[in-house]
Amino acid sequence: MTDRETAERVDDLFRIADRLRVPGHRHTVEAFLGELGELRIGLSRLHRDLTGADPARTFTAKRPxxxxxxxxxxxxxxxxxxxxxxxxxxxxxxx
Known part of the structure; x- marks a missing residue:
């Protein structure tokens, strides 16, 4: 991956982050969680492409x-x- 491609991916992720809106009377929780999930997926793909490994995650056995x-x-x-x-x-x- 070239530096230009990396910069374009980072710009795309910044655009997604800029679109994030806190849930309220005009923005539903489902839409917020969908956008947050999209951002997380993009960040984990970028991390994998840059480092060659998946990001470290801590998993819990039960719901928070x-x-x-x-x-x-x-x-x-x-x-x-x-x-x-x-x-x-x-x-x-x-x-």
Whole structure:
């Protein structure tokens, strides 16, 4: 692989990373995970082509627990749900 091909692949991966959007009311979790998976696949292929070996990974026997996720992610989801329910609460209070 030439330096130019490597640079083009890195540019493609940067474009994918720039497109990543955090899940919200306009961007679903499934779309985010798909884009993240696409980025991971591209990075692992680039690593394999540059080093000749697959990237080292640590595998666990069980699914990650809720404790594995940062507290801000769970609290952020709760905040989004509360924010979405505010207009409904105001309408209900008027009636």
């Amino acid at each position: 627990s809720v404790a594995a996720f940062p507290a801000g992610a769970i609290a952020g989801t709760r905040a989004v749900v509360q924010h979405r329910s505010r207009p409904r609460a105001r309408l209900a209070a008027r009636a």
